[in-house]
Amino acid sequence: MSLFEEGDGLRTRLDKVENLKDESRLVEVACTAPEAQVRLLAVSRVNADEMLMDIIKKAEELDVRLVAAERISSQQLLARIIRDKENLELIGVCFSRITDKQIIEELAHDTDVNPVARRMAVEYYADESYLADASRAAVAVEDARKSPEAVHAFVEAYGGGIAGVRAIAxxxxxxxxxxxxxxxxxxxxxxxxxxxxYLCQGLASPNPSLKECAASELANLSSPETVACLVRSLDKPDLRGPIRDVLRRIDTPEARAALGQNGRAR
Structure with a gap:
C-alpha cells in the first residue's frame, strides 16, 4: 500500500515521511519519490547500514545514493561499494568515509578494483595522511594555522598555486x-x-557535519574580499540561505551591508 495518496501536496508528503518509522518503507520512498526533498528526507531517516546499502543498489537518483553512502558507518560496506560501483562521485564519498587506512591500502593493491578507483585509493591514502597531520597541527596551534608560512606549506604540498587548491578540493x-x-x-x-x-559549495552538502564545518571555516574569515566572494555565490538558489547565515556570523559592516535591512540579502 502506497504511503501517499493522490492529491497529497509536498508538505503533506514530507510530514508523512517525517512520521514514518518503518525503514523498509523509508527505503522505498527514498528510491521512488519524484521530489528530491521527499527522497532526501526519507534517506536521512534510515539508520541501518544494510538498508542504506539497499538504497545505493536500487535508487536511480544519484542524490539519495550519495547521502546513503555518507550515512553508512561500516568500513567494509563502504569498501564493497568502491569495488562494485563505477560512479566516481559515489566512490569519492565512500573514500571520504573510510578511516581505516588498511582498507584503503588493500583497495590500492587489489587488481580486481576499477583502475580509476585504485588510483583514487593511492591518492586518497597519501592525501588523507597529510591532511590528518595538518589538521592536528592546526588544532594544536590555531594561530600558526593562519601564518603565511603555514598557508604556503599547505598549498605547496599539493603542487602550489591554483593546482594545489584544486587538489585539496x-x-x-x-x-x-x-x-x-x-x-x-x-x-x-x-x-x-x-x-x-569551494567552501561555499560545501554549504550545500546534505551532510550536516560537512555543512557546519564549511560554515565555520567561512565564518572565521572576515575580510571584505571574503564577503565579496560570498555575495557572488548568493546567485545560486541552493546557497542563499546558508550564505546568509554565514554573513550573519561574520557580522562585519560589509557583511551587514550585504545582508541589507532585516537580514535579507539584496
Whole structure:
C-alpha cells in the first residue's frame, strides 16, 4: 500500500515521511519519490547500514545514493561499494568515509578494483595522511594555522598555486579537507578566493557535519574580499540561505551591508 495518496501536496508528503518509522518503507520512498526533498528526507531517516546499502543498489537518483553512502558507518560496506560501483562521485564519498587506512591500502593493491578507483585509493591514502597531520597541527596551534608560512606549506604540498587548491578540493567531502581550504582561504588572493568558492559549495552538502564545518571555516574569515566572494555565490538558489547565515556570523559592516535591512540579502 502506497504511503501517499493522490492529491497529497509536498508538505503533506514530507510530514508523512517525517512520521514514518518503518525503514523498509523509508527505503522505498527514498528510491521512488519524484521530489528530491521527499527522497532526501526519507534517506536521512534510515539508520541501518544494510538498508542504506539497499538504497545505493536500487535508487536511480544519484542524490539519495550519495547521502546513503555518507550515512553508512561500516568500513567494509563502504569498501564493497568502491569495488562494485563505477560512479566516481559515489566512490569519492565512500573514500571520504573510510578511516581505516588498511582498507584503503588493500583497495590500492587489489587488481580486481576499477583502475580509476585504485588510483583514487593511492591518492586518497597519501592525501588523507597529510591532511590528518595538518589538521592536528592546526588544532594544536590555531594561530600558526593562519601564518603565511603555514598557508604556503599547505598549498605547496599539493603542487602550489591554483593546482594545489584544486587538489585539496577533490577531498572536500572530508572535514579535514574543508579545514585545509579554510587555511588557504586565510591567504587571500586568487588561491584564497578559489578556496572560498569551494567552501561555499560545501554549504550545500546534505551532510550536516560537512555543512557546519564549511560554515565555520567561512565564518572565521572576515575580510571584505571574503564577503565579496560570498555575495557572488548568493546567485545560486541552493546557497542563499546558508550564505546568509554565514554573513550573519561574520557580522562585519560589509557583511551587514550585504545582508541589507532585516537580514535579507539584496
Amino acid at each position: 577533490r577531498f572536500r567531502r572530508s572535514e579535514k579537507a574543508l579545514r585545509a581550504l579554510g587555511t588557504i582561504a586565510c591567504r587571500g588572493g586568487e588561491e584564497g578566493g578559489l578556496a572560498i568558492e
